Amino acid sequence: MSRINNAAEAQPNLPESNTPVHTKVKPGFPMRKGKKPSKKPGQKGFWNRMSKQKALLLMSFPFVIWLVIFKYIPVAGWVMAFQDYKAQFSIFDQEWVGFKHFKDLFNEPMFYRALENTLGMGILSLVFGTLFAIAFALLLNEVRFLTLKKWTQTISYLPHFVSWVIVANIVITMLSPEGIVNNLLVSIGLLDSPINFMAKPDMFWGIVTAADVWKETGWNAIIYLAAMAGVDPQLYEAAKVDGASRWRQMWHITLPSIRPVIIVLLILNIGNLINIGFEKQMLLGNNIVAEKALVIDLYALDYGIGMFRYSFGTAIGIFKSVISIILILICNGFAKRIGEGRVF
Amino acid sequence: MKKRKWTTFDIFLTLFMLFVVVITLYPFLNILAISLNNAVDTAKGGIHIWPRDFTYANYQEIFGSNDRLLQAFFMSILRTIVGTIAGIIASTMLAYVLSRRDFVFNGLVGFLLVxxxxxxxxxxPEYMLIRQLGLINDFGVYIWPMLxxxxxxxxxxxxxxxLPSALEESAKMDGANDFTIFTRIIVPLCLPVIATIALFLAVMQWNSWFDTYLYARxxxxxxxxxxxxxxxxxxxxISSGDITSQNAEIVAGQTNPQSIKMAITIIATVPILMIYPFLQKYFVTGLTLGAVKS
Incomplete structure (x- = not known):
């Protein structure tokens, strides 16, 4: 999960407003920002400037081509969803079939199972991921022994940087019948004999969520900790004078102070609810739990590429994008209504 | 600062933080211990953070007798190096062009990117594109799509x-062209941010597996x-069949795919640990800046 990245993606519209103040202070040192084309405007100026910017043109041209090929041609590939794509013809000579693939999709019971699994695991990860990150950040923020605080934080986001392949291996090893989790549960008497967690379909959502929480809690807490660092210390002093306990300070000062951050991140994550990917499910899943592990992306992968139903697979992708856009718009509208500011 | 009395709450916090440290580190230590333990002995269970029957056999299997795993190790390194360098060159150049507000196509290029x-x-559609481009089973599939x-x-x-533009202005007066300004002035000044992005790209390249699965299997x-x-x-x-041993001579009774799996896990984690101090320094400052802004 790249919650944090997503959060930071909202940033592009911000950097514009950094420098003008500085430029005014030191007119002799114009910042790059403030640089304006010095020649007179107009068509002649345009060609004039362009001929002087040959190096810039050459430096950007290859990447514009790259963007078109690798980012925009796949979007144009959406037309495949409205065709009966056959590999032997070019994309211009395909038979048009309208919404046939979408109708097929909505008549497929497997699709609803995939949707249920995707939203189920998405919501679980969202709820527990957020709760654990906030709780961990709150507690870490209270630690007075700075060495402990620093080391715990540093160690807590180590799992964020290792791949899901490694995390899946770790989870499977720990949960295996010989693994530590079974050992502990048996030795404290909660289980009579070790169970094979990975072969229990009903536990699969929980295992994926737990793995996600283990991997990302430390990382997701960083952003909350940063927000907590900005809380005015005078508020705590005042609360102390009033005799508030540290629990009450956390509840009445720290939490309300980071509310805007929580809401912005929640909105971004709800917008991505359907984009949970497939890595965890693919790596942790197996034949026994397959019906609980099938998520939309895996479904598209199996049907679209595995069975060569390219048009059908593309239709799944379009469905996903549409849902995602709708979710983002709803959340955005909701955020505006409750007055926390729009994200976009 | 004056010394404060330790309350129950402080003791609870300390224990809780130690608990977090243990559940984060234990799995890695456990896997390290298993990777250094005799495979047959491991199957008996009970290995925690210290190997019982110490052996390097699992690592020897990867670096010695199994050509494919050695190949995999070098390919991981190669794609990380090439992918990172290519990505850095591309992103820095494009970023420079976009930082030049006087560039005639600034708006257009920025729009296409964002x-x-x-x-x-x-x-x-992405899969079909890669196929059309002939990148299936080609090293380029590791580099091009995520450039x-x-x-x-x-x-x-x-x-x-x-960055202040004074240096750039004076270089321009000396007749330097935009490309020279970029390589001689901008790039050296941008080294801190370039290091950040390089780490970002390297971690991504080192960790990716799905592109191999889909395109280069x-x-x-x-x-x-x-x-x-x-x-x-x-x-x-899926089954008990084992891929690793297909064309490998397993050191008799000392190793098996499950133990080799642990050794691979460790080898795949160590580079992340090695760059971790840098990761921490750059990533966290970058992330925090972004967070405060938004």
């Missing part, structure tokens, strides 16, 4: 936006550590 953060073609990320370019550009020379690990995981899930 739009990619909001729309994507999806799995199937540029809009997010990275924007980070570099905002760093460049805050049938080319053995392109296999990576992450993909080999994924195959063992996948295989252990």
């Amino acid at each position: 739009l990619t953060m909001f729309i994507s073609g999806g799995l199937i 540029i990320s809009a997010f990275n370019v924007i980070i570099i550009r905002s760093f460049m936006d805050n 049938s080319n053995e020379t392109l296999t990576t550590l992450q993909f080999e690990l994924m195959k063992i995981l996948d295989n252990a899930n």
Whole structure:
């Protein structure tokens, strides 16, 4: 999960407003920002400037081509969803079939199972991921022994940087019948004999969520900790004078102070609810739990590429994008209504 | 600062933090211990954070007797190096062009870039594109599709936006062209942000396995550590058949795919640990800046 990245993606519209103040202070040192084309405007100026910017043109041209090929041609590939794509013809000579693939999709019971699994695991990860990150950040923020605080934080986001392949291996090893989790549960008497967690379909959502929480809690807490660092210390002093306990300070000062951050991140994550990917499910899943592990992306992968139903697979992708856009718009509208500011 | 009395709450916090440290580190230590333990002995269970029957056999298997795993190790390194360098060159150059507000196509290029953060073609059209481009089973599939990320370019550009332009102006008066200004002045000044993005790209390249799975599965020379690990995981899930030992001489009774899996896990984790101090320094400051802004 790249919650944090997503959060930071909202940033592009911000950097514009950094420098003008500085430029005014030191007119002799114009910042790059403030640089304006010095020649007179107009068509002649345009060609004039362009001929002087040959190096810039050459430096950007290859990447514009790259963007078109690798980012925009796949979007144009959406037309495949409205065709009966056959590999032997070019994309211009395909038979048009309208919404046939979408109708097929909505008549497929497997699709609803995939949707249920995707939203189920998405919501679980969202709820527990957020709760654990906030709780961990709150507690870490209270630690007075700075060495402990620093080391715990540093160690807590180590799992964020290792791949899901490694995390899946770790989870499977720990949960295996010989693994530590079974050992502990048996030795404290909660289980009579070790169970094979990975072969229990009903536990699969929980295992994926737990793995996600283990991997990302430390990382997701960083952003909350940063927000907590900005809380005015005078508020705590005042609360102390009033005799508030540290629990009450956390509840009445720290939490309300980071509310805007929580809401912005929640909105971004709800917008991505359907984009949970497939890595965890693919790596942790197996034949026994397959019906609980099938998520939309895996479904598209199996049907679209595995069975060569390219048009059908593309239709799944379009469905996903549409849902995602709708979710983002709803959340955005909701955020505006409750007055926390729009994200976009 | 005056000394405060330790309350129950402080003791609870300390214990809780130690608990977090233990549940984060234990799995790694456990896997390290298993990877250094005799495979047959491991099957008896009970290995925690210290090997019982110490052996290097699992690592010897990877670096000595198994050509494919050694190949995978070098391919992981190669794709990380090439992918990172290519990505850095591309993102920095594009960021410079976009930082030049006087560039005639600034708006257009910026728009094309930022739009990619909001729309994507999806799995199937991307797969078809890679196939059309002939990148299936080609090393290029590790480099081309992830050459540029809009997010990275924007980070570099905002760093460049805050550089003073005096140096650049004087270079221009001396008759330097835009490309020279870029390589001689801008790049050296941007080294901190370039280091950040380089780490970002390196971690991404080192950790990826899905592109191998989807696009380079049938080319053995392109296999990576992450993909080999994924195959063992996948295989252990489906049947008892074992991929690792197919064309390998297993050191008699000392190792098996499950233990080799642990050794691969450790080898795939160590580089992350090695760059971890740097990761921490750059990533966290970058992330925190972004967080405070938004």
